[in-house]
Amino acid sequence: MYYAVTIATLVTMALALLRAVLGPSVYDRVLAVNMLGTKTVLLLSVIAFLYGRPDFLDLALAYALINFIGVLAVLEFFRSRALRRSAERGARQ
Amino acid sequence: MSALLDTLSWVLLTLGGLSVLVGGIGALRMPDLYTRMHAASVTDSLGAILVLGGIMLQAGWSLATIKLIAILLFLLLTSPTSSNALASAALLAGTRPFAEAGQDEEAPK
C-alpha cells in the first residue's frame, strides 16, 4: 500500500525537522536539510503514483537537483567564511 | 505473474518504508555528527532503492519507469557526494568524532 510508505516518509521528515531545530552545530542542520530534501523526492514520487499521474515525476527530479545545489552552496559559504576569518586573524596579528 | 509482481513490490515498499523510518530515528538519536551522517545516508541510498524499485514494479514498462530510473540514478549519484562534501567540510573545520576524547566537539555553532 502506498499509504504506509507515505506515512513512514512523513514521520521521517518530522524527525529530520526536529534534528534541524535541535542540532547543536551547523553541520547537523545542513545534514537535516539534505535529508529532508531527499525524503521530499521520495514523497513526491510515491504521491505521484498515488494520484495516478506519472507525469508529476518531473517535480521529483527537479527537487533532487535543487537539493544537491543547495548543499553545495552551503559548503561554498563555509569555505569562504573560513577564508575570511583566517585572513582577518592574520591581518590582526 | 502480476500477483507475483504485486507481492514483490509490496515487500519492497514495506522494507523501503521501514529503512527510511529507521534512518530517521537514527539521525535523531545518534550521539555525534558523523554517526548521524551514517544513519541519514541509509535513508538516502537503501531507502531510495527499495521505495523507487517497488514503485517501478507497479508501473511496468512505461515512460514513468524511465523517469523513475533517472530519479534513482540521480539520487544515488548526488547524495553520497553531498555526504562526502559535508563530512570533509566538518572535518576541516575541526569537528572531532565521538570516540576520541569523549564529547569533544569544537564545531562552530
Add this chain to the structure above:
Amino acid sequence: MIVIFGIFLLTLLVITAIAIVRSDNLFVAVMLMGIASLLIAANFFLLDAADVALTEAAVGAGISTVLFLGALALTSERERAKSSNRLLSFIVVAAAALILIYATFDKPRFGDPEAPVQTHVAPWYLEKTPEYIDIPNVVTAVLGSFRGYDTLGEVFVVFTAGIGVLFLLGGGKATSTLPEEKINEGLRHHLIPRVVGRILIPFILLFGLYVQFHGEYGPGGGFQAGAIIAAAIILFALLEGEKRALSVLPERVLLGLMACGPLLYGAVGLAGVLLGGNFLDYSVLSSDPVKGQQLGILLIEAGVGITVTGVLLGIFHAFAARGR
C-alpha cells in the same frame, strides 16, 4: 487521507516558522527557510497544483537559499538586538490574524463542488481550451494566452527586480582583503563534488530545456525552466569559481539575456498588432488560429525563460562578485 497529510505538513511548517523567528543565528534561519519552502512545495503538490509546486521548489528552496547565503557572506551572521516596541507589534499582528481568520469563515468549504470558482470559472476554461488553443496543460493555456497581460506584467516585474539589484550592487568593486585566487577557486580542490557536478551540469541543462518546452503538455513552463537553467550555471560557478563562470558567461551576455526576454514577449504582442489583430492576440500569427495560439505560447514561454535565467544569474553575480 490526503487532507491529513496536508495538515501534517502544514503543522511542520508552523513549527519551522516558529523556529525561524526564534533563532538569532541568521545562517540557521536561512537553512530553515529552505525547509519551509520545501514543505510548502510538497503541500502544493498534495493539492494537485503541479506547476506552482515546481516553481516553488526551484525558486524558493534552491535559488533563494543560494542568494540568501550570498547576502550573508557580505554581512554578519548574528541578528542585531531588537529595540522596537514588542507589545505594539504583537497587538497589530494578532489583530490582523484574527481579522483574516474571521474572513475565512465566509469562504466555501475546501473542495466544495458548488463553489463559484468550480461552477463558473473553471468549467469555462476547461471547455474553451481545447476549442481555442488545444494543448493538454490548461494552466499554461491560461497563463500564456487567456491571461497573457498578467504574464507580461510578471515578466516586467522580474526584469525590474533585476535592474533594481544591479543598481544597488552592481557598481564598483569593493576592496577585498583576501588573495584573489583563493576566493575565485570555488570548490575546485574538493575532487568528488567537482567531478560529480561536472558530469551532472549538461544533464541539468537538458532537463531545464525539457521543462521549458514540455510546459504545454505537463507541469513546466518558462519560470520553472529559467530557475533550473540558472541553478545549473550557479552550480558551475560554485564548483569552478566565480572568475571562470564569468568568463563562460560574461556580464554583457547576462544583461543581454535580461533585456531580450521582455523584448521577445513584447515583440510577439506587437507582431499580433502588425498582422491585424489585437496586442497579444496570437490567433493571427499563423493561417490556422489554433496553430497561431500554440506558436504564440511557445514564443512567450521562451521569453519568460530567458528573462528569469538572465535575472537570476545577474543577481547571483552581483552578490558573488562584490568582494568578500
